[in-house]
Amino acid sequence: MISIIAKNIVKSDQVENFKSLARELVAESRKERGCIAYALNQDIKQPNVLTFIERWEDQAAIDAHNASGHFKRIVPTLGPLQAEPGEVRLYREVE
Amino acid sequence: MISIIAKNIVKSDQVENFKSLARELVAESRKERGCIAYALNQDIKQPNVLTFIERWEDQAAIDAHNASGHFKRIVPTLGPLQAEPGEVRLYREVE
Numbered sequence: 001m002i003s004i005i006a007k008n009i010v011k012s013d014q015v016e017n018f019k020s021l022a023r024e025l026v027a028e029s030r031k032e033r034g035c036i037a038y039a040l041n042q043d044i045k046q047p048n049v050l051t052f053i054e055r056w057e058d059q060a061a062i063d064a065h066n067a068s069g070h071f072k073r074i075v076p077t078l079g080p081l082q083a084e085p086g087e088v089r090l091y092r093e094v095e
Numbered sequence: 096m097i098s099i100i101a102k103n104i105v106k107s108d109q110v111e112n113f114k115s116l117a118r119e120l121v122a123e124s125r126k127e128r129g130c131i132a133y134a135l136n137q138d139i140k141q142p143n144v145l146t147f148i149e150r151w152e153d154q155a156a157i158d159a160h161n162a163s164g165h166f167k168r169i170v171p172t173l174g175p176l177q178a179e180p181g182e183v184r185l186y187r188e189v190e
Binding site for chain 1: 097100134135136139145184185188
């Protein structure tokens with residue numbers, strides 16, 4: 001099992017736009033094989049920080065996600081809405 | 096429901112020590128009222144980045160967690176093991 005924490009620092013006037021574009025990405029990703037959880041989360045104190053918290057069965061599922069039509073169509077539209085570089089990290093749970 | 100992503104950048108020679116100290120924090124926190132999920136996660140590419148991914152029912156549960164004996168005893172022992180400041184963010188899921 002692999003968790004992904006993908007943090008986006010969004011231009012303040014583009015937050016609603018980002019959320020709207022991400023909605024379809026969330027819905028389509030949840031239908032994928034190997035997707036255990038996938039949600040967009042908004043920082044309570046800093047609402048322009050929008051972070052995907054994801055859980056996948058294995059790396060193969062993540063590779064398929066990154067190659068999916070919805071990923072390749074929607075993710076490039078999110079980049080220009082960002083105020084500064086974000087951060088994507090892949091994690092394994094410590095037993 | 097509130098998610099916490101608490102990232103720690105640990106001194107490379109203190110990673111095993113950090114994981115060992117965190118083990119009791121994870122076990123005790125999971126027993127708390129309002130704790131939905133609580134796990135330590137290790138970055139796959141950068142193993143000295145250790146991140147708690149947590150889910151709590153509400154802010155009251157988080158307040159009780161921060162005031163708990165195990166939190167107040169164990170968290171201060173983790174600070175000196177860090178190579179640089181980490182990051183703690185509280186999130187609400189975007190519907």
